Amino acid sequence: MTGATSADLVDWLVRFRALVKEHQGELTELDSVIGDADHGSNLIRGMDAVVARVGNDTLVTPADLFKNVGMTLVSTVGGASGPLYGTFFLRFGASAGGADTLDANALGAALRAGLDGVVARGKAAPGDKTMVDALTPAADAWDAAAADGASPSDAATAAFEAAERGRDATIPLVARKGRASYLGERSAGHLDPGATSVTLLVEALRDALAAP
Ligand code: ADP
C-alpha cells in the first residue's frame, strides 16, 4: 500500500478498539498503581463510542473522520486522557486537510500534528512519564523511515518498535504530569498507563496498514 484511505483508517480505529478491549484489565491495573484505576475503562468507553459512530464512515475524508473521532472522545471520556486522545485525533485529522489518501509522509505529518496537540494541551515534555514518552519516539521513527522512502506499513512498524521502547523507558521515571505526579518519587518503578495505551494505538495502525 502506498497510501491509507478512510477505510484503512476506520480499520485502524476498529483494531485499536479491539486491542484496548484485550488489554483493558492491564491498563486499569497499571492505572491502579500510579493513578485511579480507570484508564482501561475510560478508553474502552471512548473507543466503543467511536466505533459505534464512525465504524461505517469509510467514504468521508480522513479529516472529517477524525474530527468526529476526536469530538466523540472528548465528549465520552473524562479525566486527562479523553481531552488528550481527542486532541490527538482532531489534530491528526486537521493535518490531513482535504486529502482522500495519506501516504507515508502525510501519515507521519499527521502523527506529528497529533503529538504536538497533546503537548500543547497537556504541557508534558519527554521524560515526564506520560503518553508523550511513547508518541515522541514513534513520530521520530516514522519521520526517519519516511525520509528513507519507507512504505506506510514499514514506517508504522518502525514507529511501533520505537513506541514500545519509549513505553518501557517510562518505568524508572518519576511522573511530573497528571495524577501519577501526586505520588512523587513513588511513581518510579511502574509503567505509565497512557504510554502503554498509545503504544497499542501505534500497534493498531501498523496492523491496519499491513493488512492486504
Ligand atoms: P486520569 O489521570 O484523569 O484518571 P486516565 O487514567 O484515563 O486519566 O489517563 C492517565 C494517563 O494520561 C497517564 O498515564 C498519562 O500517560 C496521561 N496523562 C496525564 N496527564 C497528562 C499530560 N498532562 N500530558 C500528557 N499525558 C498525560
Ligand code: MG
Ligand atoms: Mg486514571
